Amino acid sequence: MVSTVYARHIRGSNKENHRGIMRVIQIIDSLNLGGAERVAVNIANQLVDKIDKSFLCTTREEGLLKEELNNDVGYFFLNRKKTLDFKAIKRLRDFITVNKIGIVHAHASSYFISSIIKILLPRVQLIWHDHLGNRNQIKPNSSFVLKLSSYFFDKVIAVNSELASWAKTNLKTNEAIYVPNFTVRSKVDSYTQLKGVRSKRILYLANLRNPKNHLLLLRVFYELNENFHDWTLHLVGKDYNDNYSKEIKSFIKSKDLESNVFLLGQRNDASSIIGQCSIGVLTSTYEGLPMALLEYGLGSLAVVVTDVGQCKEVVSDYGFVVKSQSESELKKALVKLMSNEELRTEKGKAYNLHINQNYTAKQVISRIIDIYSMN
Structure with a gap:
C-alpha cells in the first residue's frame, strides 16, 4: 500500500500563488552532506511557503541533512536497493500520483529513475539539475545513459554556464538554463568547538574526495607552518576511508602536523564552524558552483579558491582566485591573508555583502519557480 512508504504525514494545502497551483518533488539519491544534496534540501525548504506543496524524496539513503x-516538506524515503528496482519505481510512481505532483526536479544521478517516472507518468514535467563540474571532460561513452535519459527531460538546470552549454550541445532537451546555487544558514543546534586561535584558523569545507585536492593545500600549509606556526587548518567533510583519505592522513603524520591540522569528518553545524574561522579555502581541480564557497560568504570569511567552474565569477574581486594546482599562487594568496588581519576582515566583510546581494534564496528560488512555470 502507498501509505506504508510515507515517512511523514503528507498534509494537503489550499495555498496558491500568482503562478497557480504547483506541487513539486525534489529527488536526490542521498541526504549526506554534499553540495547537490544540500541544494535539493534548500530548494525543498524554500518552496514551502511559495507553492501549493513541496516534497523531497531521497532514493537510496538518508543522512545528516x-x-x-x-x-512542512513532504518527505519520502524510497529505500531503493539497485538501479532497476521495480518495486521502488512503483512506490515512487504511486507517491507522485497520490499526491498529485506535477513537477519532478531530479538532482545529479537521480535522473535515471526520474526519467523512468516520466515514461510511466508523461503528464509530469521533468527537470534535471546538473551539479557535476567536469561534465564536459567525461568520455562520450560514459554519458550514454544520461543522453538516453535526456529524451525525457523537459528542461535542464545547470549550476554553471559551462554545464548549460554542454547540455545544449550534448543532450536531447529543449532548454538548458544556468541558475546559480544559493545557501542559507543552518538551523542545526549542535556546536563543534575548534582547536587553535580563533583569528588564525583556515577552513576547508569539502568531503575527502579526489577533485577537492586537499594535498595541494596541505603541501602549502606545511611550507607556511614554520613562519605561521600558530595557525591551524581544519578539514571538514566526509571521510570515505579510501586511498585518497589514507594519503591525506599519511602526509599529516609524516610532516608532524597533527597539532596544526585537524580532520573533523562530517559535521552538520557548518555555520558555527565557519564562524570560528577567518579564512576559507577551496583547492578543487574542478567544480560546478560549490556550496562551501557561498557558505564562506555568509560567514564573512576571507576566501582563496582555485579558478574552476563558476568560482571566479562568484568570488570576483572579493577574494583571491588562483590557478588550479598552482602551489606558488596558493601560497602567495595565503601569505597575504595570514599576515594581515585587517585585510582578512576587509575581504570577509566585502565578500559577505556580495553574497547577500547576489546569491540569496529569494532571488534564486524566484528564478526556479519561473522555470517551473515556463511552457
Whole structure:
C-alpha cells in the first residue's frame, strides 16, 4: 500500500500563488552532506511557503541533512536497493500520483529513475539539475545513459554556464538554463568547538574526495607552518576511508602536523564552524558552483579558491582566485591573508555583502519557480 512508504504525514494545502497551483518533488539519491544534496534540501525548504506543496524524496539513503528539512516538506524515503528496482519505481510512481505532483526536479544521478517516472507518468514535467563540474571532460561513452535519459527531460538546470552549454550541445532537451546555487544558514543546534586561535584558523569545507585536492593545500600549509606556526587548518567533510583519505592522513603524520591540522569528518553545524574561522579555502581541480564557497560568504570569511567552474565569477574581486594546482599562487594568496588581519576582515566583510546581494534564496528560488512555470 502507498501509505506504508510515507515517512511523514503528507498534509494537503489550499495555498496558491500568482503562478497557480504547483506541487513539486525534489529527488536526490542521498541526504549526506554534499553540495547537490544540500541544494535539493534548500530548494525543498524554500518552496514551502511559495507553492501549493513541496516534497523531497531521497532514493537510496538518508543522512545528516534530513535534520535540516522543514517539517512542512513532504518527505519520502524510497529505500531503493539497485538501479532497476521495480518495486521502488512503483512506490515512487504511486507517491507522485497520490499526491498529485506535477513537477519532478531530479538532482545529479537521480535522473535515471526520474526519467523512468516520466515514461510511466508523461503528464509530469521533468527537470534535471546538473551539479557535476567536469561534465564536459567525461568520455562520450560514459554519458550514454544520461543522453538516453535526456529524451525525457523537459528542461535542464545547470549550476554553471559551462554545464548549460554542454547540455545544449550534448543532450536531447529543449532548454538548458544556468541558475546559480544559493545557501542559507543552518538551523542545526549542535556546536563543534575548534582547536587553535580563533583569528588564525583556515577552513576547508569539502568531503575527502579526489577533485577537492586537499594535498595541494596541505603541501602549502606545511611550507607556511614554520613562519605561521600558530595557525591551524581544519578539514571538514566526509571521510570515505579510501586511498585518497589514507594519503591525506599519511602526509599529516609524516610532516608532524597533527597539532596544526585537524580532520573533523562530517559535521552538520557548518555555520558555527565557519564562524570560528577567518579564512576559507577551496583547492578543487574542478567544480560546478560549490556550496562551501557561498557558505564562506555568509560567514564573512576571507576566501582563496582555485579558478574552476563558476568560482571566479562568484568570488570576483572579493577574494583571491588562483590557478588550479598552482602551489606558488596558493601560497602567495595565503601569505597575504595570514599576515594581515585587517585585510582578512576587509575581504570577509566585502565578500559577505556580495553574497547577500547576489546569491540569496529569494532571488534564486524566484528564478526556479519561473522555470517551473515556463511552457
